[in-house]
Structure formats: C-alpha cells, structure tokens
Amino acid sequence: MTQSEDEPVELADLVAANDLIGMRLWLAEHPFYEIADALARMDSALAVVPFRLLDKERELEVFEELDPGQQQEILVSLRDGAFRELLEKMEPDDRARLIEEAPAKIAARALAGLSPAERRMTAALLGYPEESVGRYMTPEAVVLHRDITVARALEVVRAKGAAAETVHVLPVVDAGRRLAGTVQLSELVTSSPDTVLKDLVDVFAARTYATEPAEDAARLMQEANLVALPVVDSEERFVGLLTFDDALELIEAADTEDIARQSGASPVSGHYAAVGVLRLARARSVWLLLLIVASTLTVNVMQGFEATLEEVTALALFVPMLTGTGGNVGSQSATAIVRALAVGEVRIRDLPRVAWKESRVGLLLGVMLALIALAIGSLLVDPWIAVAVALSVVAICTWAAVIGSTMPLLARRAGVDPAVVSAPLVSTLVDATGLLIYFSVARVVLGV
Amino acid sequence: MTQSEDEPVELADLVAANDLIGMRLWLAEHPFYEIADALARMDSALAVVPFRLLDKERELEVFEELDPGQQQEILVSLRDGAFRELLEKMEPDDRARLIEEAPAKIAARALAGLSPAERRMTAALLGYPEESVGRYMTPEAVVLHRDITVARALEVVRAKGAAAETVHVLPVVDAGRRLAGTVQLSELVTSSPDTVLKDLVDVFAARTYATEPAEDAARLMQEANLVALPVVDSEERFVGLLTFDDALELIEAADTEDIARQSGASPVSGHYAAVGVLRLARARSVWLLLLIVASTLTVNVMQGFEATLEEVTALALFVPMLTGTGGNVGSQSATAIVRALAVGEVRIRDLPRVAWKESRVGLLLGVMLALIALAIGSLLVDPWIAVAVALSVVAICTWAAVIGSTMPLLARRAGVDPAVVSAPLVSTLVDATGLLIYFSVARVVLGV
Numbered sequence: 018m019t020q021s022e023d024e025p026v027e028l029a030d031l032v033a034a035n036d037l038i039g040m041r042l043w044l045a046e047h048p049f050y051e052i053a054d055a056l057a058r059m060d061s062a063l064a065v066v067p068f069r070l071l072d073k074e075r076e077l078e079v080f081e082e083l084d085p086g087q088q089q090e091i092l093v094s095l096r097d098g099a100f101r102e103l104l105e106k107m108e109p110d111d112r113a114r115l116i117e118e119a120p121a122k123i124a125a126r127a128l129a130g131l132s133p134a135e136r137r138m139t140a141a142l143l144g145y146p147e148e149s150v151g152r153y154m155t156p157e158a159v160v161l162h163r164d165i166t167v168a169r170a171l172e173v174v175r176a177k178g179a180a181a182e183t184v185h186v187l188p189v190v191d192a193g194r195r196l197a198g199t200v201q202l203s204e205l206v207t208s209s210p211d212t213v214l215k216d217l218v219d220v221f222a223a224r225t226y227a228t229e230p231a232e233d234a235a236r237l238m239q240e241a242n243l244v245a246l247p248v249v250d251s252e253e254r255f256v257g258l259l260t261f262d263d264a265l266e267l268i269e270a271a272d273t274e275d276i277a278r279q280s281g282a283s284p285v286s287g288h289y290a291a292v293g294v295l296r297l298a299r300a301r302s303v304w305l306l307l308l309i310v311a312s313t314l315t316v317n318v319m320q321g322f323e324a325t326l327e328e329v330t331a332l333a334l335f336v337p338m339l340t341g342t343g344g345n346v347g348s349q350s351a352t353a354i355v356r357a358l359a360v361g362e363v364r365i366r367d368l369p370r371v372a373w374k375e376s377r378v379g380l381l382l383g384v385m386l387a388l389i390a391l392a393i394g395s396l397l398v399d400p401w402i403a404v405a406v407a408l409s410v411v412a413i414c415t416w417a418a419v420i421g422s423t424m425p426l427l428a429r430r431a432g433v434d435p436a437v438v439s440a441p442l443v444s445t446l447v448d449a450t451g452l453l454i455y456f457s458v459a460r461v462v463l464g465v
Numbered sequence: 466m467t468q469s470e471d472e473p474v475e476l477a478d479l480v481a482a483n484d485l486i487g488m489r490l491w492l493a494e495h496p497f498y499e500i501a502d503a504l505a506r507m508d509s510a511l512a513v514v515p516f517r518l519l520d521k522e523r524e525l526e527v528f529e530e531l532d533p534g535q536q537q538e539i540l541v542s543l544r545d546g547a548f549r550e551l552l553e554k555m556e557p558d559d560r561a562r563l564i565e566e567a568p569a570k571i572a573a574r575a576l577a578g579l580s581p582a583e584r585r586m587t588a589a590l591l592g593y594p595e596e597s598v599g600r601y602m603t604p605e606a607v608v609l610h611r612d613i614t615v616a617r618a619l620e621v622v623r624a625k626g627a628a629a630e631t632v633h634v635l636p637v638v639d640a641g642r643r644l645a646g647t648v649q650l651s652e653l654v655t656s657s658p659d660t661v662l663k664d665l666v667d668v669f670a671a672r673t674y675a676t677e678p679a680e681d682a683a684r685l686m687q688e689a690n691l692v693a694l695p696v697v698d699s700e701e702r703f704v705g706l707l708t709f710d711d712a713l714e715l716i717e718a719a720d721t722e723d724i725a726r727q728s729g730a731s732p733v734s735g736h737y738a739a740v741g742v743l744r745l746a747r748a749r750s751v752w753l754l755l756l757i758v759a760s761t762l763t764v765n766v767m768q769g770f771e772a773t774l775e776e777v778t779a780l781a782l783f784v785p786m787l788t789g790t791g792g793n794v795g796s797q798s799a800t801a802i803v804r805a806l807a808v809g810e811v812r813i814r815d816l817p818r819v820a821w822k823e824s825r826v827g828l829l830l831g832v833m834l835a836l837i838a839l840a841i842g843s844l845l846v847d848p849w850i851a852v853a854v855a856l857s858v859v860a861i862c863t864w865a866a867v868i869g870s871t872m873p874l875l876a877r878r879a880g881v882d883p884a885v886v887s888a889p890l891v892s893t894l895v896d897a898t899g900l901l902i903y904f905s906v907a908r909v910v911l912g913v
Contacts, residue, residue, distance in 0.1 A: 054688075239710075242713075273804055295829075306834070310837060313841050338760040341893055342757055342760065345756060378749070381743075386757050397764055440796060441789075452785065
C-alpha cells in the first residue's frame with residue numbers, strides 16, 4: 018500500500034524503520050497528547066526510542082499521559098539522572114499512583130531519588146486508600162489566608178503560582194489551616210485591591226474529604242461545574258485540590274470500567290492496542306466461566322421437559338428466539354438502571370418504583386413482541402404452538418424487565434458494584450427461568 | 466415508614482404536601498445542583514411550585530441544569546416579565562438549544578422577549594448544525610488583541626470579565642479577529658505588566674472549528690487537559706469558547722448514549738425518574754422488533770435440522786447454553802471495540818489487526834469453555850453429544866469474537882455510529898450462525 022494523504026505516516030512505522038530523523042520530525046509536528054497516544058499503541062520497549070528524542074518539557078507532558086505500566090517500563094530504561102529528573106517534576110498524585118503500582122525495586126529507587134519535599138508529598142498521598150480522592154488530588158496549591166487583602170493575595174499567586182498545578186481556584190484557610198472556602202483567580206483580578214479575602218471567599222463552595230471515593234468527587238465536580246474542588250481531612254483542614262483534568266480522567270475511566278463490566282468483562286487498564294491476547298482473554302474469562310456453569314441450569318430445565326420435547330419436537334425450534342428476546346429485554350433494563358445509578362438518577366430506595374415502572378415497560382414490550390412471534394409462529398408451525406410461544410413472550414419480557422431492573426439495585430444495597438449485573442448475567446438467569454415459563458405454558462396450551 | 470436520619474426529607478414530599486415553609490427551608494439548605502436534580506425527578510407541573518420560590522440568582526443556576534423539555538414547561542408557566550428576565554440571563558448556548566427544541570410558539574415568544582444583542586447571539590448559534598461545537602460554545606468571552614500589554618489586558622478583564630462565561634482562558638486575536646492563540650489568566654497575573662501579549666500567547670494552543678462535532682471537541686479537551694477550547698470559523702476568526710463544564714456534559718451524554726445503544730435501546734433524554742413508561746418502551750422497542758424478526762433465522766436453522774433433532778432430542782438440551790455463550794463472547798468483543806473506537810484507541814485501519822487479535826482471544830476462551838462444556842455434557846448425556854457440544858463451543862466462540870469485533874469497525878467505515886452494533890444485535894447474529902455450526906458438527910460427530 019502506498020502512503021497517501023489519507024494514511025498519514027505513523028510513528029510506529031518510523032520506529033520500526035529506526036528512522037531517527039523521521040521520528041524527530043514527527044514528534045515536532047504533533048501535540049503531546051497525540052505523541053502519548055502513539056506511544057501507548059506501541060510496545061514499551063519500542064516506545065522508549067522516540068521518548069528519548071523528546072525535549073525535557075514535552076517529555077514530562079507526554080509521560081504524564083501514559084498509564085503506570087508503560088511509565089514504569091520507560092523509567093527503568095532511563096539513566097539515573099534522567100530517571101530522577103522526570104520523577105521529581107511529575108505531579109505528586111501521578112507520581113504516587115506510579116510508585117504504588119511499580120514493583121518494590123523500582124518504587125524504592127524512585128522514592129530514594131526524590132528531594133525530601135517531593136518525597137514527603139508522595140508518601141502522604143500514598144497514605145490514602147486506593148481510588149480515594151487523596152490519591153488524585155494535588156497538594157501543590159496556592160493557599161491563601163482569609164485575613165489578607167486582594168493585593169497581597171495576588172502577590173502570593175505571583176510568587177508561588179508557578180509551582181502550583183492550578184491557580185484558577187484558590188483555597189482560603191483560617192488560622193488553623195481549616196478551609197474557609199475558595200476564591201477564583203478571576204475574582205481577585207476584578208476586585209478592589211483593599212478587599213480582605215474573608216469578605217470575598219465563597220464559604221458555600223463544595224468540598225470533599227480526602228478519604229471519599231475519587232469517582233464520587235469527580236461526579237460532584239461535573240454536577241457543580243467546578244474547575245477544582247478543595248479537599249480537606251477529617252478536621253476540615255485543607256490538604257489538596259482535585260482538578261478538572263483528573264475529574265475528566267476519573268469519569269472516563271469509570272465509564273470505561275462500567276461499560277466493560279456491563280458486557281461481563283473485567284476492566285483492562287491500558288490502551289487496547291497495547292494489551293496482549295492473554296490479558297484480554299483473562300479479563301473476559303471469569304464471567305464466561307461462571308456463566309457457562311450457570312447455564313447448566315438451562316440444560317436441566319430442558320431435560321425436565323425432555324418427554325414434552327420428544328412428543329412435540331417443534332417446541333425446540335423457538336427456544337433460541339425466546340431466550341434471545343428475554344435476554345435482550347432484561348439487558349436493556351439492567352443497562353438503563355446501572356447507568357441511572359452511576360450518574361445518580363436512581364437510588365436504592367427507588368427500588369419499588371423502578372420495579373413497578375419496568376414491569377409495565379416489559380409488559381408493553383412483551384405484548385408487542387408477542388404479536389410478531391404469533392405471526393411468525395403461525396406461518397412456520399402449528400398455530401397452537403405459536404399461541405404458546407406468544408403467551409410465553411409476554412410473560413418472559415415482563416419477568417426479564419423486573420429481574421434486569423431490580424438486580425442492580427439489590428447489588429448496590431448489598432454493597433456490590435451494580436455494574437457486575439451485566440447483560441450476560443441477566444441473560445443467563447432469564448434463559449433458565451424463561452424456559453421454565455415456556456414449557457409450562459406450552460404444556461397447558463397443547464395439553465401434553 | 467417513619468422519617469429517620471437515613472431517609473432525609475425529599476423535596477417531592479414537601480411539594481406533594483404543599484408545604485411552602487418546608488420547601489423554602491429545603492431550598493435554602495441545598496446547593497443548586499441538588500435542587501435541579503430534585504426538580505428533574507418531578508413532574509414539571511409540580512416542579513414549577515418550588516422553582517418559583519427560588520431567589521433570582523439561584524433560579525438561573527438551577528434552570529440551566531434542567532433539560533430543555535422541563536425548561537420549556539417551566540418557562541410557559543412564568544409571567545411575561547419573569548420569562549423574559551430568565552431567558553435574557555441564560556448562557557447563549559443553553560438558550561439556543563432550548564429555543565431549538567421548543568415548539569414554534571414558545572420559541573417566537575422567547576426570541577421576541579430578548580434584547581437585540583442577546584437575540585443576535587442566539588440566532589448566530591442557531592445557524593450552526595445540531596450537535597456541532599457552535600451549538601455548545603459561548604460567544605461571551607473576553608477577547609484580547611495581540612498588540613496590547615499585560616497591564617492593559619488585565620484592565621480589559623476587569624472591565625468585561627463579569628459578562629464572560631469564563632476568564633480562565635483568554636483568546637488572543639490579530640487585527641482581522643483571527644485567532645492568534647490563547648493566554649491563561651494566571652499567566653497575565655504572573656507576567657510583567659509591560660509584556661506585550663504577542664510575546665506571551667501560546668500559538669500552539671489547540672483550537673476547533675464551530676462546525677466540528679461537539680463530542681470530538683470535548684474529547685480533545687479531555688486529552689489535552691483544557692479548561693476552555695477556542696472555537697474559530699472557516700477563516701480562522703475567533704467565534705467562541707467551549708468551556709470544560711460543557712465538555713464534561715457532552716462526554717457524559719455521549720457515554721450515556723453509547724451505553725443505551727450498546728443494549729439495543731435508543732438514548733432517552735431526561736432524568737430516568739421523569740421519563741414515562743411509554744417513552745421508555747418506545748426507545749427500547751425498535752431494536753427488539755428488528756431482532757425478534759431476525760431471530761426467525763434461528764427458527765429456520767432449527768427447522769433445517771428438525772430430522773436430526775427428532776432422532777437425537779438430547780441435542781436440543783444444549784441450544785440455550787451454546788447460543789448464550791456465543792452471544793456473551795460476541796458481546797464482550799463488540800463492547801470492547803465500540804468503547805475503544807469512542808475513546809480513540811482503535812481506528813478503522815486497525816481492522817485486520819483487531820480481527821486477528823480477537824480471533825485468538827475467542828479461540829483461547831473457546832478452548833477453555835469447551836473443557837467445561839465437555840465435563841458438564843459428559844455428566845448429563847451421551848459422551849459423543851458432549852464432544853459435539855465442546856467442539857462447537859470452540860468454533861462458536863472464535864467466530865463470535867471475530868463478528869463482534871469487526872462489525873463495529875465496518876459500521877464506522879460505512880459512516881454509521883459503531884454503537885448501533887449492540888450486544889443484542891451481535892447475540893442474535895451469532896445465535897443463527899452458531900446453531901448452523903452446532904448441528905453441522907453434531908451430524909459429523911454422531912454420524913446422523
């Protein structure tokens with residue numbers, strides 16, 4: 018294939034050809050996030066080559082976009098000086114997560130290379146539980162005292178702003194470093210220089226605790242449209258800021274996880290192109306194994322009606338249609354409720370309302386689908402079998418909608434992530450119960 | 466049930482009891498996004514009552530969080546003065562989307578009530594295609610000329626900042642209003658007052674065109690960690706800013722849509738609690754109808770092998786297990802690829818690589834699951850039937866993974882949203898082909 022306008026040169030091809038000049042050109046022409054994306058697609062051993070060609074500033078930007086696994090592999094390939102320099106400049110929260118996931122040997126080398134100040138910050142962040150706000154916040158904020166003036170505050174921002182991750186939102190504290198609220202940089206710029214911060218601070222500004230789940234804090238930032246959310250410890254003292262870019266990342270990661278779980282797979286960290294066949298298979302195998310064992314139930318149900326089946330073989334023809342339809346209706350309900358739970362539109366106490374609503378949705382869909390099933394069945398087999406199929410469709414759809422909608426709520430009540438109530442899990446459960454309904458109805462209708 | 470600490474008072478209950486004092490108290494104690502959430506759960510006719518109790522400032526904040534349907538119903542319930550005031554203060558992009566979705570009568574009343582300046586802005590936004598950046602950007606930005614000094618720029622921010630939606634990021638333009646780049650407010654604050662903006666402006670700052678899809682721009686902001694993204698017209702002139710809160714909303718909405726589509730449902734706008742049974746059923750019915758008709762294929766395949774089935778009824782016992790497993794494997798692959806496409810980890814040209822990788826994942830999973838199926842089958846039926854089932858599991862899983870992974874890529878190539886390749890669609894397709902594989906294998910193994 019020739020290289021055309023539509024097929025731009027790929028960094029991977031340049032690396033494969035060991036074309037250093039081409040790589041330099043490519044890197045100069047692309048923004049940091051596209052470089053990170055290209056590296057993420059590559060094997061880490063290869064990614065190191067273009068990475069080393071980056072200038073210092075972009076090196077850091079690109080590095081922070083990679084996931085911890087690839088960061089580790091790149092780090093170990095660097096000389097000691099470069100290793101230390103890169104780690105020292107990383108944001109403390111990114112660095113803490115990298116060290117947490119690294120093997121002990123790399124983690125020790127990393128911590129040893131840090132300056133005392135940066136090492137203290139990293140150790141502090143590592144003290145918070147995994148997936149908590151503390152792991153994602155930055156302690157590097159410009160903290161202002163509530164008794165200073167706007168003029169003085171702007172001086173502090175000028176002096177210390179460069180070291181902070183963000184100065185869009187500034188935490189304001191009292192004498193005990195307790196968070197009084199926040200002030201926006203734009204407010205400082207537009208206010209009279211003599212104003213004292215305590216007259217300007219937004220004391221109703223949202224805040225979160227460092228031990229809270231990071232995803233909840235990110236969703237709060239989304240709801241309340243916050244660029245940065247101040248984080249406090251159990252004594253209301255300011256400890257860090259959660260910034261919108263971390264919130265965006267947290268929400269995207271949470272959605273990706275939920276989507277994977279919804280299909281019965283464990284979430285796989287890392288770029289799809291860089292994840293190997295074995296890791297993909299492992300992530301998907303757990304639920305598949307459980308579900309194929311669970312589907313033994315369907316074999317048992319069918320065996321229970323083997324005599325009926327031998328008498329009227331035509332009943333078997335509609336088994337895939339019925340299990341498929343039941344599974345589809347159940348998955349739709351489960352998916353809708355899992356999402357509504359994730360974005361906070363439904364809560365545990367809504368269970369009776371949700372079950373009642375979904376049962377009516379299921380019934381409505383069931384009646385509609387039953388008419389189609391009746392038409393198809395009448396064309397292909399004995400009309401009484403078609404009647405049995407149609408009646409079963411109504412019952413199975415209603416049942417599937419109730420099961421699919423209540424299971425995520427019951428999971429949440431039991432303290433389990435509702436996203437484990439995946440479409441395949443619901444389908445498998447509805448399969449066995451649906452067959453029971455179908456053969457029971459068929460026996461009555463056909464009198465066998 | 467008595468009211469306990471765990472069951473806080475709900476606004477809906479106060480509205481139902483028409484408890485005005487209780488409502489006032491509740492509203493005073495909750496932030497605007499929780500108020501909006503509570504209103505979104507209610508019928509709009511009821512939501513109007515607490516809405517009118519809000520003070521002017523919070524009224525606007527709450528209103529902007531509601532979705533256009535409910536905004537309309539609240540608007541029409543207001544007197545002319547309040548109606549005009551609320552609309553005039555809304556952000557131009559939110560207002561444009563509201564007017565677009567409103568019936569002609571409300572839209573006309575709304576446009577007529579606006580001041581000429583706000584009407585012009587709204588009309589301009591309405592000129593952009595639906596779902597484009599133009600519909601979500603705000604034209605209300607503080608635009609700086611590249612030849613002014615930092616001191617002058619800060620004066621401009623002070624004078625005009627209050628009317629802008631954000632001043633965190635400031636667009637810098639040349640004499641022809643062409644975008645030169647952006648400068649951060651924090652840079653202005655920390656730079657020497659005599660610096661001329663052209664020496665400070667980041668000319669490599671990302672930008673987007675107003676006609677581009679809004680979701681793509683939001684994902685760019687996420688990748689590049691931008692608080693605001695400058696938007697230009699086809700002549701590179703600055704026309705507006707896309708802000709991070711709109712980006713967050715766009716990404717959440719896109720994920721919610723993808724998740725709904727993944728389960729074979731059309732996306733439903735609005736809060737789950739406020740959407741009626743009929744609308745939910747309608748959103749889910751389209752695919753269910755198509756799929757039950759498509760599943761006639763499974764009946765046809767089964768009919769084709771009816772003679773085999775009559776001879777060995779036990780073959781029917783494993784039909785739900787096989788179709789279920791094939792559907793699960795196929796859905797996992799489809800879900801993984803749809804998500805990888807959405808977040809940009811996989812592109813159309815990766816099709817051969819993806820198909821090859823997924824076929825190996827499917828084969829691996831198939832061999833593993835086949836061993837379980839062999840064990841289960843041997844316990845329950847004739848071992849030769851178990852062998853036929855096990856061999857079919859290997860073939861079906863491999864086939865399902867290839868189908869599930871390539872279909873979203875083919876959809877994208879055909880210009881269709883890959884998310885329409887839903888789990889139910891893949892399951893249904895794999896059902897029919899899987900049965901064909903199963904009965905063909907069984908005939909060979911059993912010699913019938």
